[in-house]
Amino acid sequence: xxxxxxxxxxxxxxxxxxxxxxxxxxxxxxxxxxxxxxxxxxxxxxxxxxxxxxxxxxxxxxxxxxxxxxxxxxxxxxxxxxxxxxxxxxxxxxxxxxxxxxxxxx
Amino acid sequence: xxxxxxxxxxxxxxxxxxxxxxxxxxxxxxxxxxxxxxxxxxxxxxxxxxxxxxxxxxxxxxxxxxxxxxxxxxxxxxxxxxxxxxxxxxxxxxxxxxxxxxxxxxxxxxxxxxxxxxxxxxxxxxxxxxxxxxxxxxxxxxxxxxxxxxxxxxxxx
Numbered sequence: 333x334x335x336x337x338x339x340x341x342x343x344x345x346x347x348x349x350x351x352x353x354x355x356x357x358x359x360x361x362x363x364x365x366x367x368x369x370x371x372x373x374x375x376x377x378x379x380x381x382x383x384x385x386x387x388x389x390x391x392x393x394x395x396x397x398x399x400x401x402x403x404x405x406x407x408x409x410x411x412x413x414x415x416x417x418x419x420x421x422x423x424x425x426x427x428x429x430x431x432x433x434x435x436x437x438x
Numbered sequence: 439x440x441x442x443x444x445x446x447x448x449x450x451x452x453x454x455x456x457x458x459x460x461x462x463x464x465x466x467x468x469x470x471x472x473x474x475x476x477x478x479x480x481x482x483x484x485x486x487x488x489x490x491x492x493x494x495x496x497x498x499x500x501x502x503x504x505x506x507x508x509x510x511x512x513x514x515x516x517x518x519x520x521x522x523x524x525x526x527x528x529x530x531x532x533x534x535x536x537x538x539x540x541x542x543x544x545x546x547x548x549x550x551x552x553x554x555x556x557x558x559x560x561x562x563x564x565x566x567x568x569x570x571x572x573x574x575x576x577x578x579x580x581x582x583x584x585x586x587x588x589x590x591x592x593x594x595x
Contacts, residue, residue: 377497383533
């Protein structure tokens with residue numbers, strides 16, 4: 333297993349997107365919220381565990397292949413870390429926007 | 439003092455410690471040398487442990503006290519948006535913080551073979567800055583939520 337900038341970035345991006353999507357679907361669907369509550373007794377604790385599991389599984393899968401010698405930041409995949417930041421900001425904004433709309437709708 | 443308040447205090451304290459650790463990492467990366475990057479790696483590990491610990495510290499109290507006791511008070515008070523908007527946003531964005539911190543830490547360890555001139559440090563420092571901003575914004579949101587409870591209780595509390 334060879335952890336690289338690319339694999340760790342991918343793991344973080346996938347985790348953040350999964351948590352965001354699961355949160356939005358859970359808020360919009362009572363059966364999904366019930367499903368999220370079932371394993372731990374609270375949907376938020378389930379999402380806690382889910383985020384760690386998704387990160388580790390994605391990292392393991394993405395780190396499975398061999399990696400070429402790393403030279404420039406583009407070749408090494410270091411620029412992928414930029415996408416982790418961008419995904420975090422966008423997903424945070426999506427969640428904030430969703431809950432603002434939810435409050436405004438009453 | 440009820441255990442709930444102790445857990446909330448521990449949650450805030452551990453979370454802010456994690457934020458300060460990543461601020462430390464950021465400063466060490468900006469002024470980087472082999473020695474400062476070694477310190478940055480230690481600070482990053484401490485920060486990741488703290489940021490995961492921040493979530494563990496509040497899990498039980500959130501389920502057993504906030505949901506049954508504080509949340510209904512807030513919803514009946516004059517600041518129901520403190521739960522519907524601030525807490526709902528806070529509890530989910532908080533899940534991103536340890537993941538981004540872990541990503542930055544793994545990248546920091548990965549970069550150590552590339553020397554102090556590696557361009558990767560630019561991107562790692564950006565993630566560290568994001569972790570600091572997000573963690574401190576959690577503290578601000580926590581203040582709004584606790585204010586909503588005090589306002590709901592009333593009586594100049």
